[in-house]
Structures are given as structure tokens and as C-alpha cells.
Amino acid sequence: MIELFHAPNYNFIGKRRWAYAVSGLIMLIGLGSLGLRGLRYDIDFTGGTLVQVRFEQPPTVGAIRAGLGRIQLGESVIQQYGDPREYIIRATLTTGSSEELAKRVTGALGQEASLGTFEIRRVEFVGPQVGRDLQLQAIYAVLFSLAGILLYIAWAFKSVKGGVAAIAAVFHDMIVCLGALSLSGREFSLPVLAALLTIIGYSVNDTIVAYDRLRENRGKFSQKGKSFAEQMNDAVNQTLSRTVLTSLTVFLSTAILLFLGGKTLEDFAFVLFVGVITGTYSTIYIAGSTIVDWTQAAEGRIARRKKAVAKA
Amino acid sequence: MPRRLWVRCSVVAVVLAVSLWYLYPPRKSINLGLDLQGGIHLVLGVDVDKYVASQTERAAEDLKSGLERKGVAVKRVVREGLSTIVLDLANTTNWNDALTVAAEFTAFEVAQRDDKAGRFTLAMRERQVTQLRDDAVRQGLETIRNRIDQFGVAEATIARQGVDRILIQLPGVQDPDRAKALIGKTALLEFKLLDEQTPVEQALAGRLPETSEILYERRVDKETKVERKIPNVVQKRTLLTGSELTRAEVQADPNSAGNWQVSIEFTATGTRIFGEVTEQNVARRLAIILDGTLYSAPRINERIPGGRAVITGQFTVEEARDLAIVLRAGALPAPVTILEERTVGPSLGADSIRQGMIAILGSAGAVFVFMLLYYRLSGVIADVALVLNLIVLLACMAAFGATLTLPGIAGIALTIGMAVDTNILIFERIREELRVGKTARSAIEAGFARALRTIIDTHLTVMVTAAILYNFGTGPVKGFAVSLFVGLAASLFTAYFFTRLLFDIIYTGRRRKVQAISI
Secondary structure, three states: OOOOOOOOOOOOHHHHHHHHHHHHHHHHHHHHHHHHOOOEEOHHHHOEEEEEEEEOOOOOHHHHHHHHOOOOOOOEEEEEEOEEEEEEEEEOOOOOOHHHHHHHHHHHHHHOHHHOOEEEEEEEEEOHHHHHHHHHHHHHHHHHHHHHHHHHHHHHOOOHHHHHHHHHHHHHHHHHHHHHHHHOOOEEOHHHHHHHHHHHHHHHHHHHHHHHHHHHHHOOHHHOOOOHHHHHHHHHHHOHHHHHHHHHHHHHHHHHHHHHOOHHHHHHHHHHHHHHHHHHHHHHHHHHHHHHHHHHHHHHHHHHHHHHHHHO | OOHHHHHHHHHHHHHHHHHHHHHOOHHHHOEEOHHHHOEEEEEEEEOHHHHHHHHHHHHHHHHHHHHHHOOOOEEEEEEEOOOEEEEEEOOHHHHHHHHHHHHOOOOEEEEEEEOOOOEEEEEEOHHHHHHHHHHHHHHHHHHHHHHHHHHOOOOOEEEEEOOOEEEEEEEOOOOHHHHHHHHHOOOOEEEEEEOOOOOHHHHHOOOOOOOEEEEEEEEEOOOOOOEEEEEEEEEOOOOEEHHHEEEEEEEEOOOOOOOEEEEEEEOHHHHHHHHHHHHHOOOOEEEEEEOOEEEEOOEOOOOOOOOEEEEEEEEOHHHHHHHHHHHHHOOOOOOEEEEEEEEEOHHHHHHHHHHHHHHHHHHHHHHHHHHHHHHOHHHHHHHHHHHHHHHHHHHHHHHHOOEEOHHHHHHHHHHHHHHHHHHHHHHHHHHHHHHOOOOHHHHHHHHHHHHHHHHHHHHHHHHHHHHHHHHHOOHHHHHHHHHHHHHHHHHHHHHHHHHHHHHHHHHHOOOOOOOOOOO
């Protein structure tokens, strides 16, 4: 039998102050990058036009820019996309008929002889209203997911604290993912949003497995006399091999998506990739630790109150 | 084998058979999204307020002629804003008659009245405005559906989105400009008289009677391709519109080689009106106007009784064909604008499918090997369950007519990773039970039983997020939500029910006591 961990009994919860410090630091870096560099939004959210062109011969950015110089494109971004022959041209929303842009781009590139033949592979135009709507939808989708999960945990485990702690872990994961997105200069697009929501589900998944174990254990005789922190630590340890193994398989899937899935899925897979790692970590350290500290604080308050009553 | 095992085996066999039946033949069974097969995705916004305004305008005209029939002298009847009509009487003596006529317009109510000045305003009722806005979108949708049907696109999707939007998906269509022109053209055909009293120069200088307007005619020089715009002074009053049309056909233009024209035929009513109009206006010029552009203005030589006319305008055969389609399908009730457009070429779609397949096979392969190495025989069981999971997942998508998109493929790759989670949970639990010294049979029993609650909880939470994603997402993202959701639902069956069955067959079905589990 191959075993990653044999009857593990690590003191995870006891070392939670360290974890808080590490998480705090990582989140600070993430938030710092989000604040300073910001997130680059895809045209899905900002509105604009995107044209994906494949040239017969690898062109230079200069030649493409020269070709596009014929038309007044305004602020445009020219970017190599995966293959050296493949380029993406993005233009921000200009007033008037932005949907005509693709046609003008085709015409302008056709006039630049040094570029040779090319094929327009993809054209996307997102108008300002749609962009705004999608922004709102993204925010709603995230909020509704969080609310749904909070309610589910509060109901299934009869514990609002558990729900809030799970959501805290999810927030942690989202900040880490968004921070990584910002640091790596990748774009926030619709697929990235989908990845983020998947991570929300995934991160909570792990947390639930640990909570489930805690709930099951609390009914057992062996847990009598143990503090809540010890019980939580036991639950995390007992589910540790499962957590790590599952993370490993999902991690394998996302790694293959990231490296073999092609350019279109790259950003999406990147978020999943980061999310799986931080999701596993946050289950152990954030959700578990938060609930322990909260419970201890609550118990402390009750104890103090009792003392006060006894004195009186 | 005990009876219960037989029943469970049959359930699996039936599910497998039904799944395979849905998946055959493979190329046709699953809808590919536009990002995989290429095509055009459009979201149009309908300018619903314009429709309300034009209906109000029409009511104002009807009101004016109604008043004139009753002998009520009016100074002015005009639309103001979106849905209000302002009426100025020439004198106040006919005040009551005017109100009686106005009362016949039940869609409106008197909003303000000034008895002394002989002026009142009619406002369209709020319910009517809402109704008209809704009508504009529904009629627009029908018209566009009609046009696309005539254009001949297989499996086009045309659906209302939200309040005032129309979603159009045209798989396989590769000429976005032509498709957009065909769909987005309002195609309002109008016949108006040319105002030959007002010279064009004077009109351009701004001295224009209130009843006339300037419309342009576009002429393209065949050689230089330079487009010229020629101004014409046209009376504002519309004599006849394209709504009275029964046929529109493409013909070669006999007067100009290489050009095509569209011949049209009116309905009985249209024919009568056209006859009257031509009779009353012999020797004047009748302008044929499409979407505010003047196409031609032939002189009326005599009354035209047959209800036929031609639209000429230097069309190519394709342009003429598309024009005939839009005329037959009718005008859009209100102009539309393109809010979102996504066009994917077929070569990009093919690349995406290839990369998606690599990703799925790669991730399945990696997970297979991992499970096999780590859990040995039990890993094989999990792998078999995984194959069944993929089959059921794809069959469900085929059965529900769900669309597979590139993010959807990613969802499948991810499902592979998550589906084995269920098996890992169970196997780890069984190992634990074995460690505390349980027998093989009771360890399996306990492992499955204890893991169930956790499995249901984990599945439900991810399915909650997938459902939310489906409701908020668009196109490709929806595809991801679908495959994730269906994949997880299928894994409840395959990774729990089916693996349990295999375990039972291998370990507990036999007479002799099993001492060890390969796990």
C-alpha cells in the first residue's frame, strides 16, 4: 500500500499564527498588486473590439502597426497570441460604428504588402452596454455563489460560524487568485470568472470534508475532553490524505489544461492552477483556524461572563 | 450472485445502453458551440422607443385626418417627445368635436388642456407604451427569424434576451458582414413624392418647407468606386410602405448591364393605393426610399393599375438577392444596433477541438495512471468508473441538447479530476477502517456508508456554483457550467453506485471469505 501519510498527526491548528502571517503576507502582496498594477479587463467587461489574425509568415509587430496606421484606430494593442504567426489586435471602444472595425482592420492589413497573406480567425465586438451588464453579472454571480454556500453550510452543519469561516477561506483564495492574475499581467475575462467561481466551489469542497469529519467525530466518545482546537486538528489530520490526493488529481488536470489546452484556455487554467493550491492550503489553515479562534473567543466571553456572575 | 446484485447490474447495463444509444453516431449527437465549429454570435438591441415614437407619429397623422373629416380646422397636430401628441385648433368653436374625435384614440388619454388657447395634449397610456415596446421586440424577432430562414442557415438560434435584446447564433456562417447587413437592415420601404417646387440649393441652405425633407441618393462610380451622395428634396408624407408587399424578386436590370434590380408586387390594398397615388400624381416623380436612402425617383407617366414596381440602384446579384429577402420578410418595427458580436473562423474552431481533446486525454491519462499506481485494483475500479462517467456525461449532453464549448471541454477535463475525488474519499475511508482492524467486508461497508454524507455535501456545493454560473454566464461560460454540473451529477452515479457494485461483486459476492483488499 502506498501511503502519503501514515496516521498523520500534525499540529496544524497550533501553528495557525504562522499561517495567518504567511496568508497575510501573500494577500498583502496580492492586494498591493491589485491596487498598484490593477487588473487588466478583457473586452468582455470593458467593451471594445478584438481581431485575431493568423499570418502565413511570422510578421513583426512593427509591420502590423504600420499596416494599421492607415486607419485611425485610436488606442490599439497588438499582441502575439500563442503561435508566432498568430496575433491579436485590440481596440478600445470608440464612438460610432465600432462593429465596422474588423472590416477596416482587414482592409488595412491587406494593403501592407510585407505582411503577406493572412486569415481572420476571430472577431469580437462588445458594446458598452453589454460590457457593463457583464460586469454586473460577474459581481452578482460571485455574490450569489458565496451566499448560496454560506446558507448551505449554515443549514447542513447548523453552524453560521462554519459558513462564515468557509467564506473567509474563499475570500482568501479569491484574493490570491486575483493577485496572481494581476502580478502575471493576465486578463480578467469571462472564462477567468468561470474559473474563479469553480475555485469557490472547490475551496469550499475541501472545507466541507473537514467539517463533516468534525461533525462525525463530535458524537464519538474518544473526543470527550478534547478542546475544540484539538477536535478541529484531528478532523483536518484525518482528512489530510484525501485532501492532498484529491488536490493532486485536480492539480494534474489543471496543469495539463494549462500546458496543453492552448492559448484560449491558458488564463482560465492558470486561475484554476493557482486556485487548487491555495484552496487546499486555505482549507487547512484559514477555514479551520478561523472557526477555532472564533469559537475560543466566544467561549472565552461566556466564561468571563460566568465568572462575573459567580463573583456577584 | 445474490438477487440484489443482479438488479444493480441491470441498472448499470441499462444506463450504459441508453448512453451509448444517445451517443451514436458520435459526430451528430453533440451540439458544438460556435467557438468550436465556427460561426457568428450576435446580440442586437432593439430601439424600442423609436417604435413607440413612430406609432405615436402615426396616431397623430390619423388624428389629423380624422379631425379634417369632421370639419374641425386644426393648426397643428404633432408628436412631442416619445408618446405625446400636441394639438392646436385653428379656433376654439370646434373644441368639443375635437375632444370627441380624440376620445376614439383609446390608447391615449388627455393629459393637459387649455380651453382658451384651443390646445390639448394626448399622452399614450403607460400600459400601451409597455405593450408597444414588447411588440417591437417580438415582431423584430419574428422578422429576423423569417429573414434567416430565407437566407438558409441550418440550426440558427434566434431568441429574445432580457427586455429589449435579441440573441442570434448562426453556426457555420462565414461572411459576417453580409449576415449583419441582412439581419440588421430595418428594410423600411417607403414611397414618397419628390418636392419639385423647392430647389435643392435652397433646401440645402436651410430654407425648406415644414412638409419636406432632404434625402440622399448614393451613387457609386463603377470605375473609381467613389461614392457620391446626391441630395433630393422629398415630401415627408409617406404614400405607401413595404408592408403592402406580397412578392419581391431579383431581375437583371434591362437598362444597365451587369446590374440587378428587385421587382415588387403589392397586395390588393397596396395595388389600389398605388393605383390611386399614380393616378393623382401623373407627371410628378415618385421617390422609392429604403431606410431613409433614396434609391430612385422615376416620373409617373400614367396610372399604374397592376400593383408592380421595380427598385433599381446598381445592385450586385448578391445585394439584390438579400434586398429581396428583407423586403419579403418585412421591415423591422424599429431599428436595431449590434451590441455584441463574436465571429469564429472554422480553422480556429478546429484547432480548439484538437487542443481540447489533447487536454481531456492528457488529464484522463494522468489521473488514470495515478489512481492505478496508488490504489492498485481499487484504482482500476475507479478508472472504469471514470470511463463510465465520461460516457454518461457526454450522453446526458447529447440527450438534453446541451452545447459543448471550449470552456465546456475544460469543464470535462476538470470533472475528471473531481470525479475521482469521490473514489478517493471512499478509498481513504476504507483504508482507515482496515487500519483499525475491521474485516474486508465490514471495512467496505463502513467506508462507503461513512463517505456518503460527505460526498453529497461536496457535490451539492459545487453544483450550486455551477447552477449560478449557468444563470449568469453567457455562451461559452454556460457550456462550462453545463459540463461541470452534468459531470458531477453523473459522478454521483458512477463513482458511488457503480464502484460500490464492482466492490461488491469482487469482494463480497464470493462464498469464501476475502482476507485482503487491493487498495
